[in-house]
Amino acid sequence: MQPRNESIGHAPGYLVARMSVRVRYAPSPTGSPHVGNIRDALFKHLFAKHTGGTNILRIEDTDRTRYVPGCEEEIVESLQWIGVEYQEGFGIGGDCGPYRQSERKEAGIYAKWVQVLLESGHAYKAFDTSQELEEMREFQKINKQPIGYYGGLWRDASGVQVEEAERAGKPAVIRLKIPRGKTIVIEDFIRGRLEFDSDTVDDPVLIKADGMPTYHFAAMVDDHLMDITHIMRGEEWISSAPKHAWLFDAYGWEKPVFVHCPVIKGKDGSKLSKRHGDTRCLDYRAAGYLPEALANFIALIGWSPGGDRELMTMDELCEAFSLEGLQPSPGVFDLDKLRWMNGHYIRATEAPELVSKVREYAQAGEYKPYFEKEDHASPETIAALELLAGGFKSTPDIAGEAVRLEQERVTTLADFGEACAFFLQEEPPFDPKAVEKWFGQPHVPALIDHLIAALDGRSAITHDECETLVKEYAASAGMEKLGPAVHPTRVALTGKTVGPGLWDLMAVLGPAKMIQRLTRAKAMLG
RNA sequence: GGUCCGGUCGUCUAGCGGUUAGGAUGCCGCCCUUUCACGGCGGAGGUCGCGGGUUCGAAUCCCGUCCGGACUACCA
Numbered sequence: 001m002q003p004r005n006e007s008i009g010h011a012p013g014y015l016v017a018r019m020s021v022r023v024r025y026a027p028s029p030t031g032s033p034h035v036g037n038i039r040d041a042l043f044k045h046l047f048a049k050h051t052g053g054t055n056i057l058r059i060e061d062t063d064r065t066r067y068v069p070g071c072e073e074e075i076v077e078s079l080q081w082i083g084v085e086y087q088e089g090f091g092i093g094g095d096c097g098p099y100r101q102s103e104r105k106e107a108g109i110y111a112k113w114v115q116v117l118l119e120s121g122h123a124y125k126a127f128d129t130s131q132e133l134e135e136m137r138e139f140q141k142i143n144k145q146p147i148g149y150y151g152g153l154w155r156d157a158s159g160v161q162v163e164e165a166e167r168a169g170k171p172a173v174i175r176l177k178i179p180r181g182k183t184i185v186i187e188d189f190i191r192g193r194l195e196f197d198s199d200t201v202d203d204p205v206l207i208k209a210d211g212m213p214t215y216h217f218a219a220m221v222d223d224h225l226m227d228i229t230h231i232m233r234g235e236e237w238i239s240s241a242p243k244h245a246w247l248f249d250a251y252g253w254e255k256p257v258f259v260h261c262p263v264i265k266g267k268d269g270s271k272l273s274k275r276h277g278d279t280r281c282l283d284y285r286a287a288g289y290l291p292e293a294l295a296n297f298i299a300l301i302g303w304s305p306g307g308d309r310e311l312m313t314m315d316e317l318c319e320a321f322s323l324e325g326l327q328p329s330p331g332v333f334d335l336d337k338l339r340w341m342n343g344h345y346i347r348a349t350e351a352p353e354l355v356s357k358v359r360e361y362a363q364a365g366e367y368k369p370y371f372e373k374e375d376h377a378s379p380e381t382i383a384a385l386e387l388l389a390g391g392f393k394s395t396p397d398i399a400g401e402a403v404r405l406e407q408e409r410v411t412t413l414a415d416f417g418e419a420c421a422f423f424l425q426e427e428p429p430f431d432p433k434a435v436e437k438w439f440g441q442p443h444v445p446a447l448i449d450h451l452i453a454a455l456d457g458r459s460a461i462t463h464d465e466c467e468t469l470v471k472e473y474a475a476s477a478g479m480e481k482l483g484p485a486v487h488p489t490r491v492a493l494t495g496k497t498v499g500p501g502l503w504d505l506m507a508v509l510g511p512a513k514m515i516q517r518l519t520r521a522k523a524m525l526g
Numbered sequence: 527g528g529u530c531c532g533g534u535c536g537u538c539u540a541g542c543g544g545u546u547a548g549g550a551u552g553c554c555g556c557c558c559u560u561u562c563a564c565g566g567c568g569g570a571g572g573u574c575g576c577g578g579g580u581u582c583g584a585a586u587c588c589c590g591u592c593c594g595g596a597c598u599a600c601c602a
Contacts, residue, residue, distance in 0.1 A: 146528045208600040239597040308549045409563035486560035498562035
């Protein structure tokens, strides 16, 4: 690996630390932002924050055919949810606007700059039809030649030929004329010096036949015009980096530092995609993940603060972030670890705040479409969450207490539904195994009678009183351990063998509900 | 096919010429305890992809090789 000297990066002919860092997150609105996209955005946010620089949001909507309405809103919402900030750009403005490329196209920016290239001979018009292009690739394939556009008829066409084609009204694209027989060098912050034989780089389209610029052109022109100091992007862009570098050279512009970040992979090692499960950023919100957990988790894929640090707040991430900590190799998205981390953040949240988060989560209802989806359909989860949402309305105190008591044993917000259900259900179902294990013992009817009698006539009961009550019975029955008293009581009250401390849950349930459930249990005993 | 990038426990990673290769997650066990969980402690799990060099000494430097991935659009 190459030495990386300064935290902002340096190389001859490249922008250096003299100006403040400017980075951009430039998504194209062609679908929901997924965790990989958002991780990239997060890196930029962390870098900008760490260096006191500027993060910019730019919308790259140069492909009209793939535009998905509503996408821009979701991009903004995703960033906001996870805590990625930007100081300039789409939706907030700035000195380098507009920040949507379709608007920049309307403003004539790309037409103007491509003209410069045309005039200097660095770009040319090509009139190939799509069919001709296809045939060319077919030919290259059959003859085992490198596939790509290395000139064809038009790279060195005479002015006469071009005029003729134009007069005939043939549609044209404008391509960049990549020099031949040259070595194009890219300084990548993470990987060091990258060299490309220009003969293996084909001539990219700059302006499409419909007049729209391609990514190769628009992104680079905008990066220059917006004074971007570091082109941070996924490593899938490395192969086209020489085109971009050459574009800067053709203009005589100073190049930004390239930072090709490792991508996030799925379990099978390929780039993260739908078949790896959830990839949409906001699906994690719907599934009950906390944004601070997701942010912390994805920040650690492809980046490390060094040493053993792992659990970090957004502020700590900003403080610790540096380009040196970026890894060259891709990482796998490990849901198990995310789950652990989410559980940690749930436990780290102050109870009152957690209660309101769970309430908002249950009431927002975003979980419903999520848990209806084929691959992780869970009608039980939906029902339990709906019950919880109702509980927050009708008996907010009980719902709130239930959340507090279950805080220690859930990993997602969604888990609260089923965990809290027995508090709110009129008649919580009995787990057959629990019944079989604890209701068969001879002392159980007497235990239940004892409890009912002691509870009768009371309007409330405290944690300590519940403890005394059960312990008294155990002592009177000559029990050496509490188990035989505690477990059947728990089953009678909750239907389950697992859950919060018995005294805690008894106090929350209150005498009336307990008597009702105890009576029901007794009836069941026969 | 071509070009390029990558390779440390299953996974995320620390490491930047000298370490018993460290941590985390997941898994297993013990402790705590009224259950589950949390928490604490401990364990299994890596011949640092492989083969050559350089060096007194290599996970760390060099070369080769294998495997994986990305790109190869008038998509980004």
